[in-house]
Amino acid sequence: MTARTALSTLLLMLALAPASRARPDGLDLPRIGNARPRNVVFILSDDHRFDAMGFLGHPFLKTPNMDRMAREGVHLKNAFVTTSLCSPSRASILTGRYAHNHKVVDNNNPVPPGTVFFPQYLQAAGYDTAFIGKWHMGGDSDAPRPGFDRWVSFRGQGTYLPGRNGLNVDGTPVPQKGYITDELTDYAVAWLEARPDDTPFFLYLSHKGVHAEFEPADRHKGTYDHAEFTPPATMDPDFEGFQDRPLWAQNQRNSWHGVEFPYHSTLDVAEFYKDYCETLLGVDESIGRVLDTLQSKGVLDDTLVIYMGDNGFGFGEHGLIDKRVAYEWSMRVPMLMRCPDLFAPGTTVEQVVANIDIAPTILEAAGLAAPEHMDGRSFLQLAAGEEVQWRDALLYEYYWERNFPHTPTLFALRTDRYKFVRPHGLWDLDELYDLQADPMEARNLVFSPEHQEILQQLKRRLFEMLTETGGMTIPLYPDRGGSQNLRNADGSPAAEFPDSLLRRVPPNQGRP
Structure with missing residues (x-):
């Protein structure tokens, strides 16, 4: 028996173990007519930007399984997050609410006690549920969270390769044995294979990939060594198209999140991007393994499979890297769905959908009406080609973080044509595009005479939406997390990036 076969056997045995957590009470939702419960698989990646998929004409990246989902299902081409940061976006997915309502506004603080996650409603409706992968909200703990019969996770960002912390499997510490994308997929496949035919299931497969520092699987390293990276035009500080740029964005070029001193290192953005694309190959293969497993069980075509990223990522646009900002490359994400029972193959949805819409969409697929407190809406009818009165604008928010102070608090409103961005707490320019x-x-x-009317309209609408959704107060927490220039008591970097990245600082750059 090979080591891989032995691991697969162990995972299958663990997946067959009976769930130990009690079903929740008091979370019953009204059913939608006679709709039958449908199996759902939700696959989430980290930092996957909207245009990094092969079928969109990428110059070198190959994503055959994402391409398959688009070909056989639905591409929601204007999918966004309402906060471009890991923990807030993930909390919005799980609650259907804006960050100002669920209160997870940074990567340091955990979910407030009493928060209800949509899988708890699925449990109450008789679903078997599993969470496998990166949780990240409250990085000090990897303990099982409410809503899941099966739990496989790790602390904080986790590691691509086996490290000190390992995994938490249903409350029990288990060593990480291999490359994290593959190992999480192993757990997911084993759980799917063990599902009884008479019980609906929901799987939430939450990948670490493709979070920086990018680490491709050994089989993918070097795949794009000879690919050509074309720097975005706005990476050039003298780009002739720039007009009235905010000072904070100009200053951020020479910061932790800027191309002139990225992560306070000599990092090469072109190589950084190639590593990113190679790391993404493992996520694409994971999607294929999940689809193949569903097909082997005979449930693929009546299972709703959704894939999306938790936020975008920049590789030089506006002279920046990372996310957090309200530019398209930061807040726009890939989103694909497949379920021939519900959608025609090759469908494209043009309307703006968001992470807050995932919870009500999955609940509707389960035949359940979403609770009124959710800010999002189901987009199943949009994907089915039905006429739906849909949102005319999307609200975006980001709250300043002490340990990553380069980006200010931002509020933005995006319509089909325009975007208005308002910084809070500093003397600088609003933005209108x-x-x-x-x-x-x-x-x-913002200073264009012919755009003053639209500017004022969007500004009014922004504050109307904040008022309507309870967003007129800024969540404030005591300081948690460190600065990327500081170290914890044990000598480890007080930042969300591993020491291997921080050690790229050139000599005499002054980090203690």
Whole structure:
């Protein structure tokens, strides 16, 4: 018996073990007519930007399984997150609420006690549920959270390769044995294979990939060594299309999240991007393994499979890297769905959908009406081609973090054509972009005479939406987390990036 076969056997035995957590009470939702419960698989990746998929004409990246989902299902081409940061976005997915309502506004603080996650409603409706992968909200603990019969996770960001902390499997510490994307998929496949035919199931497969520091699987290293990376035009500080840029964005170029001193290192953005694409190959293969497992069980075509990223990521646009900001490359994400019983193959949805819509969408697929406190809406009818009165604008928010102080608190409103961005707490410019005429968001129209009426309309609508959704107060917490320039008591970096990345600091750059 090979080591891989032995691991697969162990995972299958663990998956067959009876759930030990009691079903929740008091979380029953009204059923939608005679709709039958449908199996659902939700696959989430980390930092996957909207345009990093092969079928969109990428110059070198190959994603055959994402391409398959688009070909056989639905591509939601205008999918966004309402906060471009791991923990807030993940909390919005699990609650269907804006960050100002679920209160997870950074990567340091845990979910407030009493928060209800949508899988708890599925449990109450008789679903078998599993969470496998990165949780990240409250990185000090990897303990099982409410809503899941099966739990496989790790603390904080976890590690691509086996490290000190390992995994938490249903409350029991288990060593990590291999490359994290593959190992999480092993657990997911084993759990799916063990599912009885008479019980609906929900699987939430939450990958670490492709979070920085990017670490491809050994089989993928070097795949794109000879690929050509074309720097985005707005990476050039003298790009002739720039107009009235906010000072904070100009200053951020020479910061932890800027191309002139990325992560306070000599990191090469081109190589960084190639590593990113190679790391993404493992996530694409994971999608294929899940689809193949569903097919082997005979449930693929009546299972709703959703894939999305938790936020975007920049590789030089506006002279920046990372996320957090309200530019398209930061807040726009890939989203794909497959379920021939519900959607025609090759469908494209043009309307703006968001992470807050995932919970009500999955609940509707389960035949359940979403609770009124959710801010999002189901987009199943949109994907089915039905006429639906849909949102005309999307609200975006990001709250300043002490340990990553380069990006201010931002509120933004995005319509089909325009985007208005308002920084809070600093003396700087608002931003207004015509996304049709200026998709790179280089020409700030805030002083344009012919755009003053639309500027005022969007500003009013932004505050109307904040008022309507309870967002007129800023969540504030005591300081947690460190600065990337500081170290914890044990000598480890007080930041969300591992020491291997921080050691790239050139000599005499002053980090204690």
